[in-house]
Amino acid sequence: MTTFALQTHSLVKTYGTGRKQIRAVDGLSLNVPEGSIYGLLGRNSAGKTTTLRMAMGLARPTSGSIEVFGLNPAQDPERVKVLQQVGYVPEDKALTSSLTVHKLLELNRAFYPDTWSDALARKVCDRLELPFNTVLARASLGNKTKAALAAAIAQRSRLLILDEPTTGLDPVVLDSLLRLLVEDCTAEGRTIFLSTHQLPEIEQIADHIGIMDRGKVLLEGPLDDIRASFRRFTVTGAALPARSESILSTRKEAHATFYVVQRNPEAFAAELTRNGAEILDSSPLSLNEIFLELCRTAEGREEA
Numbered sequence: 001m002t003t004f005a006l007q008t009h010s011l012v013k014t015y016g017t018g019r020k021q022i023r024a025v026d027g028l029s030l031n032v033p034e035g036s037i038y039g040l041l042g043r044n045s046a047g048k049t050t051t052l053r054m055a056m057g058l059a060r061p062t063s064g065s066i067e068v069f070g071l072n073p074a075q076d077p078e079r080v081k082v083l084q085q086v087g088y089v090p091e092d093k094a095l096t097s098s099l100t101v102h103k104l105l106e107l108n109r110a111f112y113p114d115t116w117s118d119a120l121a122r123k124v125c126d127r128l129e130l131p132f133n134t135v136l137a138r139a140s141l142g143n144k145t146k147a148a149l150a151a152a153i154a155q156r157s158r159l160l161i162l163d164e165p166t167t168g169l170d171p172v173v174l175d176s177l178l179r180l181l182v183e184d185c186t187a188e189g190r191t192i193f194l195s196t197h198q199l200p201e202i203e204q205i206a207d208h209i210g211i212m213d214r215g216k217v218l219l220e221g222p223l224d225d226i227r228a229s230f231r232r233f234t235v236t237g238a239a240l241p242a243r244s245e246s247i248l249s250t251r252k253e254a255h256a257t258f259y260v261v262q263r264n265p266e267a268f269a270a271e272l273t274r275n276g277a278e279i280l281d282s283s284p285l286s287l288n289e290i291f292l293e294l295c296r297t298a299e300g301r302e303e304a
Protein backbone atom coordinates (compact mmCIF):
# COMPACT_ATOMS: atom_id res chain seq x y z
CA MET A 1 0.00 0.00 0.00
CA THR A 2 1.30 3.48 -0.88
CA THR A 3 2.00 5.72 2.08
CA PHE A 4 2.15 9.45 1.56
CA ALA A 5 4.68 11.95 2.88
CA LEU A 6 2.33 14.80 2.06
CA GLN A 7 -1.31 15.04 1.02
CA THR A 8 -3.69 17.91 0.47
CA HIS A 9 -7.47 17.61 0.22
CA SER A 10 -9.53 20.38 -1.38
CA LEU A 11 -6.97 22.84 -0.04
CA VAL A 12 -7.86 26.54 -0.38
CA LYS A 13 -5.82 29.62 0.51
CA THR A 14 -7.17 33.09 -0.12
CA TYR A 15 -5.45 36.40 0.44
CA GLY A 16 -7.22 39.75 0.85
CA THR A 17 -10.95 40.38 1.03
CA GLY A 18 -13.87 41.43 -1.16
CA ARG A 19 -13.13 42.25 -4.78
CA LYS A 20 -9.39 42.22 -4.08
CA GLN A 21 -9.48 38.64 -2.82
CA ILE A 22 -7.00 36.27 -4.48
CA ARG A 23 -7.51 32.50 -4.44
CA ALA A 24 -3.83 31.54 -4.45
CA VAL A 25 -4.72 27.88 -3.91
CA ASP A 26 -8.15 26.82 -5.09
CA GLY A 27 -9.33 23.34 -4.10
CA LEU A 28 -6.01 21.56 -4.47
CA SER A 29 -5.73 17.81 -3.91
CA LEU A 30 -2.17 16.44 -4.15
CA ASN A 31 -0.61 13.12 -3.16
CA VAL A 32 3.15 12.93 -2.64
CA PRO A 33 4.16 9.26 -2.13
CA GLU A 34 6.78 8.54 0.50
CA GLY A 35 10.20 7.92 -1.11
CA SER A 36 9.34 9.81 -4.30
CA ILE A 37 10.99 12.76 -6.01
CA TYR A 38 7.92 14.85 -6.71
CA GLY A 39 8.15 17.90 -9.00
CA LEU A 40 5.47 20.54 -8.49
CA LEU A 41 5.24 22.57 -11.69
CA GLY A 42 3.22 25.59 -12.68
CA ARG A 43 3.40 28.99 -14.27
CA ASN A 44 4.18 32.12 -12.22
CA SER A 45 1.51 32.70 -9.55
CA ALA A 46 0.10 29.17 -9.94
CA GLY A 47 0.18 28.76 -6.15
CA LYS A 48 3.25 26.55 -5.69
CA THR A 49 5.03 28.61 -3.01
CA THR A 50 1.77 29.11 -1.11
CA THR A 51 1.26 25.34 -1.08
CA LEU A 52 4.80 24.65 0.16
CA ARG A 53 4.46 27.35 2.82
CA MET A 54 1.25 25.71 4.07
CA ALA A 55 3.14 22.40 4.30
CA MET A 56 5.62 24.15 6.63
CA GLY A 57 2.89 25.83 8.68
CA LEU A 58 4.05 29.25 7.44
CA ALA A 59 0.66 29.99 5.91
CA ARG A 60 -2.67 28.81 7.31
CA PRO A 61 -5.19 27.11 4.99
CA THR A 62 -8.46 28.98 4.47
CA SER A 63 -10.25 25.64 4.07
CA GLY A 64 -9.48 22.03 3.19
CA SER A 65 -6.54 20.22 4.70
CA ILE A 66 -2.86 19.52 4.33
CA GLU A 67 -1.07 16.66 6.07
CA VAL A 68 2.64 15.91 6.40
CA PHE A 69 3.17 12.32 7.55
CA GLY A 70 -0.44 12.44 8.71
CA LEU A 71 0.22 15.52 10.87
CA ASN A 72 -1.36 18.95 10.56
CA PRO A 73 1.37 21.60 10.08
CA ALA A 74 -1.10 24.40 10.85
CA GLN A 75 -1.64 23.21 14.41
CA ASP A 76 0.64 23.09 17.43
CA PRO A 77 1.98 20.76 18.78
CA GLU A 78 1.75 18.74 15.54
CA ARG A 79 3.65 21.47 13.69
CA VAL A 80 6.74 20.90 15.82
CA LYS A 81 6.68 17.20 14.89
CA VAL A 82 6.37 18.18 11.22
CA LEU A 83 9.31 20.56 11.40
CA GLN A 84 11.49 17.90 13.06
CA GLN A 85 10.99 15.70 10.00
CA VAL A 86 11.26 18.25 7.20
CA GLY A 87 14.18 20.09 5.60
CA TYR A 88 13.06 23.28 3.84
CA VAL A 89 14.58 25.64 1.33
CA PRO A 90 12.29 28.66 0.91
CA GLU A 91 11.74 30.57 -2.32
CA ASP A 92 13.36 33.63 -0.79
CA LYS A 93 17.00 32.74 -0.13
CA ALA A 94 17.84 36.22 1.14
CA LEU A 95 20.43 35.10 3.69
CA THR A 96 21.67 38.51 4.80
CA SER A 97 23.47 37.61 8.01
CA SER A 98 27.17 38.20 8.61
CA LEU A 99 27.60 34.48 9.37
CA THR A 100 29.85 32.28 7.30
CA VAL A 101 28.51 29.11 5.68
CA HIS A 102 30.45 27.13 8.30
CA LYS A 103 28.71 28.96 11.18
CA LEU A 104 25.27 28.61 9.54
CA LEU A 105 25.78 24.85 9.31
CA GLU A 106 26.96 24.66 12.91
CA LEU A 107 23.85 26.51 14.10
CA ASN A 108 21.57 24.24 12.10
CA ARG A 109 23.29 21.14 13.43
CA ALA A 110 22.20 22.08 16.96
CA PHE A 111 18.52 21.80 15.95
CA TYR A 112 18.84 18.28 14.54
CA PRO A 113 21.16 16.38 16.91
CA ASP A 114 19.70 12.96 16.00
CA THR A 115 19.86 13.17 12.22
CA TRP A 116 22.44 15.84 11.26
CA SER A 117 25.48 14.68 9.26
CA ASP A 118 28.65 16.82 9.17
CA ALA A 119 30.02 14.56 6.45
CA LEU A 120 26.98 15.22 4.27
CA ALA A 121 27.16 18.98 4.91
CA ARG A 122 30.80 18.91 3.76
CA LYS A 123 29.93 16.77 0.76
CA VAL A 124 27.15 19.15 -0.38
CA CYS A 125 29.45 22.19 -0.08
CA ASP A 126 32.19 20.33 -1.89
CA ARG A 127 30.03 19.11 -4.76
CA LEU A 128 28.28 22.47 -5.14
CA GLU A 129 31.60 24.31 -4.94
CA LEU A 130 30.66 26.41 -1.91
CA PRO A 131 33.62 27.49 0.26
CA PHE A 132 32.96 27.02 4.00
CA ASN A 133 34.26 30.53 4.75
CA THR A 134 31.79 32.31 2.41
CA VAL A 135 30.11 35.20 4.26
CA LEU A 136 26.35 34.92 3.57
CA ALA A 137 25.63 38.66 3.40
CA ARG A 138 28.22 39.10 0.64
CA ALA A 139 27.50 35.82 -1.15
CA SER A 140 26.20 35.64 -4.72
CA LEU A 141 22.59 34.52 -5.25
CA GLY A 142 23.83 31.10 -6.36
CA ASN A 143 25.99 30.71 -3.24
CA LYS A 144 23.06 31.67 -0.99
CA THR A 145 21.00 28.94 -2.66
CA LYS A 146 23.84 26.45 -2.12
CA ALA A 147 24.11 27.38 1.58
CA ALA A 148 20.34 26.92 2.07
CA LEU A 149 20.55 23.54 0.30
CA ALA A 150 23.52 22.38 2.38
CA ALA A 151 21.71 23.25 5.63
CA ALA A 152 18.52 21.46 4.53
CA ILE A 153 20.14 18.35 3.03
CA ALA A 154 22.54 17.77 5.96
CA GLN A 155 19.52 17.46 8.28
CA ARG A 156 18.85 14.06 6.66
CA SER A 157 15.14 14.61 7.22
CA ARG A 158 12.39 12.26 6.02
CA LEU A 159 11.06 14.94 3.68
CA LEU A 160 12.86 17.71 1.82
CA ILE A 161 10.68 20.60 0.65
CA LEU A 162 12.59 22.70 -1.87
CA ASP A 163 11.06 25.85 -3.33
CA GLU A 164 12.90 26.71 -6.55
CA PRO A 165 16.13 25.04 -5.37
CA THR A 166 17.97 25.95 -8.57
CA THR A 167 17.82 29.76 -8.22
CA GLY A 168 21.09 31.24 -9.45
CA LEU A 169 22.86 27.91 -10.00
CA ASP A 170 25.02 27.55 -13.11
CA PRO A 171 24.47 24.47 -15.32
CA VAL A 172 27.48 22.58 -13.91
CA VAL A 173 26.41 23.08 -10.29
CA LEU A 174 22.80 22.33 -11.21
CA ASP A 175 23.89 18.98 -12.65
CA SER A 176 25.85 18.23 -9.45
CA LEU A 177 22.81 19.09 -7.34
CA LEU A 178 20.55 16.75 -9.30
CA ARG A 179 23.02 13.87 -8.87
CA LEU A 180 23.38 14.60 -5.18
CA LEU A 181 19.63 14.60 -4.61
CA VAL A 182 19.25 11.24 -6.30
CA GLU A 183 22.31 9.65 -4.64
CA ASP A 184 21.99 10.91 -1.10
CA CYS A 185 18.34 11.47 -0.53
CA THR A 186 16.37 8.90 -2.45
CA ALA A 187 18.92 6.14 -1.81
CA GLU A 188 17.94 6.42 1.85
CA GLY A 189 14.22 6.40 1.10
CA ARG A 190 13.71 10.08 1.77
CA THR A 191 11.06 12.10 -0.08
CA ILE A 192 11.79 15.23 -2.09
CA PHE A 193 8.94 17.61 -2.89
CA LEU A 194 10.18 20.50 -4.99
CA SER A 195 8.78 23.30 -7.06
CA THR A 196 10.67 24.36 -10.15
CA HIS A 197 10.54 25.95 -13.59
CA GLN A 198 13.49 23.83 -14.77
CA LEU A 199 11.47 21.22 -16.65
CA PRO A 200 14.21 19.38 -18.59
CA GLU A 201 16.22 19.06 -15.37
CA ILE A 202 13.36 17.83 -13.22
CA GLU A 203 12.44 15.35 -15.94
CA GLN A 204 15.83 13.68 -15.33
CA ILE A 205 15.23 12.95 -11.66
CA ALA A 206 11.52 13.13 -10.76
CA ASP A 207 9.32 10.05 -10.62
CA HIS A 208 6.11 11.96 -9.80
CA ILE A 209 4.80 15.21 -11.21
CA GLY A 210 2.01 17.60 -10.30
CA ILE A 211 1.10 20.46 -12.63
CA MET A 212 -0.74 23.41 -11.07
CA ASP A 213 -2.59 26.22 -12.78
CA ARG A 214 -4.37 29.07 -11.02
CA GLY A 215 -4.39 27.24 -7.70
CA LYS A 216 -5.74 23.98 -9.10
CA VAL A 217 -4.09 20.74 -10.14
CA LEU A 218 -4.22 20.11 -13.89
CA LEU A 219 -2.48 16.75 -13.80
CA GLU A 220 -0.78 14.55 -11.23
CA GLY A 221 0.81 11.12 -11.23
CA PRO A 222 3.86 8.97 -11.92
CA LEU A 223 5.99 10.62 -14.62
CA ASP A 224 6.17 7.40 -16.68
CA ASP A 225 2.35 7.14 -16.78
CA ILE A 226 2.06 10.81 -17.72
CA ARG A 227 4.59 10.42 -20.53
CA ALA A 228 2.80 7.31 -21.84
CA SER A 229 -0.55 9.09 -21.98
CA PHE A 230 0.60 11.87 -24.37
CA ARG A 231 1.59 11.47 -28.02
CA ARG A 232 2.12 13.57 -31.13
CA PHE A 233 0.88 12.10 -34.45
CA THR A 234 1.91 13.33 -37.88
CA VAL A 235 -0.88 12.30 -40.21
CA THR A 236 -1.78 12.54 -43.86
CA GLY A 237 -4.52 11.19 -46.05
CA ALA A 238 -8.19 10.65 -45.53
CA ALA A 239 -10.72 12.60 -43.47
CA LEU A 240 -9.52 12.91 -39.91
CA PRO A 241 -11.59 13.00 -36.76
CA ALA A 242 -12.77 16.58 -36.50
CA ARG A 243 -13.27 16.41 -32.76
CA SER A 244 -12.04 13.92 -30.28
CA GLU A 245 -12.01 14.12 -26.51
CA SER A 246 -8.37 13.18 -26.50
CA ILE A 247 -7.08 15.86 -28.92
CA LEU A 248 -5.27 18.69 -27.11
CA SER A 249 -4.10 20.57 -30.18
CA THR A 250 -4.18 20.35 -33.98
CA ARG A 251 -1.83 22.02 -36.44
CA LYS A 252 -2.39 21.73 -40.16
CA GLU A 253 0.38 22.19 -42.72
CA ALA A 254 0.35 21.64 -46.48
CA HIS A 255 1.71 18.11 -46.36
CA ALA A 256 0.43 16.85 -43.00
CA THR A 257 -1.62 17.46 -39.88
CA PHE A 258 -0.08 17.29 -36.39
CA TYR A 259 -2.21 16.11 -33.48
CA VAL A 260 -1.21 16.14 -29.82
CA VAL A 261 -3.39 13.73 -27.87
CA GLN A 262 -3.79 12.96 -24.20
CA ARG A 263 -5.22 9.68 -22.87
CA ASN A 264 -5.24 6.45 -24.78
CA PRO A 265 -3.11 7.34 -27.83
CA GLU A 266 -3.45 3.73 -29.08
CA ALA A 267 -7.23 4.13 -29.48
CA PHE A 268 -6.68 7.43 -31.29
CA ALA A 269 -4.20 5.80 -33.70
CA ALA A 270 -6.67 2.98 -34.38
CA GLU A 271 -9.40 5.52 -35.14
CA LEU A 272 -7.11 7.34 -37.57
CA THR A 273 -6.29 4.11 -39.37
CA ARG A 274 -9.99 3.13 -39.52
CA ASN A 275 -10.67 6.50 -41.15
CA GLY A 276 -8.11 5.65 -43.83
CA ALA A 277 -5.46 8.12 -42.66
CA GLU A 278 -1.78 7.37 -42.90
CA ILE A 279 0.28 7.90 -39.74
CA LEU A 280 3.65 9.25 -40.87
CA ASP A 281 5.06 9.55 -37.37
CA SER A 282 4.06 8.99 -33.76
CA SER A 283 6.36 10.38 -31.07
CA PRO A 284 6.34 10.98 -27.31
CA LEU A 285 6.35 14.49 -25.82
CA SER A 286 8.96 15.86 -23.45
CA LEU A 287 7.77 17.06 -20.05
CA ASN A 288 8.28 20.62 -21.28
CA GLU A 289 5.99 19.98 -24.27
CA ILE A 290 3.36 18.33 -22.06
CA PHE A 291 3.48 21.32 -19.72
CA LEU A 292 3.06 23.82 -22.58
CA GLU A 293 0.17 21.86 -24.12
CA LEU A 294 -1.69 21.65 -20.78
CA CYS A 295 -1.14 25.32 -19.92
CA ARG A 296 -2.30 26.47 -23.37
CA THR A 297 -5.38 24.24 -23.17
CA ALA A 298 -6.20 25.58 -19.69
CA GLU A 299 -5.68 29.14 -20.98
CA GLY A 300 -8.04 28.42 -23.89
CA ARG A 301 -10.73 27.04 -21.55
CA GLU A 302 -10.43 30.14 -19.34
CA GLU A 303 -10.85 32.50 -22.33
CA ALA A 304 -13.78 30.54 -23.87
Ligand SMILES: Nc1ncnc2c1ncn2[C@@H]1O[C@H](COP(=O)(O)OP(=O)(O)OP(=O)(O)O)[C@@H](O)[C@H]1O
Nearest residue numbers: 015016022024042043044045046047048049050051
Ligand atom coordinates in the same frame (compact mmCIF):
# COMPACT_ATOMS: atom_id res chain seq x y z
N1 LIG B 1 1.30 36.99 1.33
C1 LIG B 1 0.57 37.20 0.24
N2 LIG B 1 -0.35 38.18 0.20
C2 LIG B 1 -1.12 38.40 -0.89
N3 LIG B 1 -1.04 37.64 -2.04
C3 LIG B 1 -0.15 36.64 -2.05
C4 LIG B 1 0.71 36.37 -0.93
N4 LIG B 1 1.50 35.30 -1.26
C5 LIG B 1 1.15 34.95 -2.51
N5 LIG B 1 0.17 35.76 -3.00
C6 LIG B 1 -0.47 35.65 -4.32
O1 LIG B 1 -0.89 34.31 -4.48
C7 LIG B 1 -0.73 33.89 -5.83
C8 LIG B 1 0.12 32.63 -5.86
O2 LIG B 1 1.44 32.98 -5.49
P1 LIG B 1 2.59 31.90 -5.30
O3 LIG B 1 3.80 32.63 -4.85
O4 LIG B 1 2.09 30.79 -4.43
O5 LIG B 1 2.78 31.35 -6.79
P2 LIG B 1 3.97 30.50 -7.42
O6 LIG B 1 3.34 29.40 -8.21
O7 LIG B 1 4.93 30.08 -6.37
O8 LIG B 1 4.63 31.56 -8.40
P3 LIG B 1 6.15 31.72 -8.94
O9 LIG B 1 6.41 30.58 -9.87
O10 LIG B 1 6.11 33.04 -9.66
O11 LIG B 1 7.06 31.74 -7.75
C9 LIG B 1 -0.11 35.07 -6.57
O12 LIG B 1 -1.15 35.78 -7.22
C10 LIG B 1 0.52 35.91 -5.46
O13 LIG B 1 0.58 37.27 -5.79
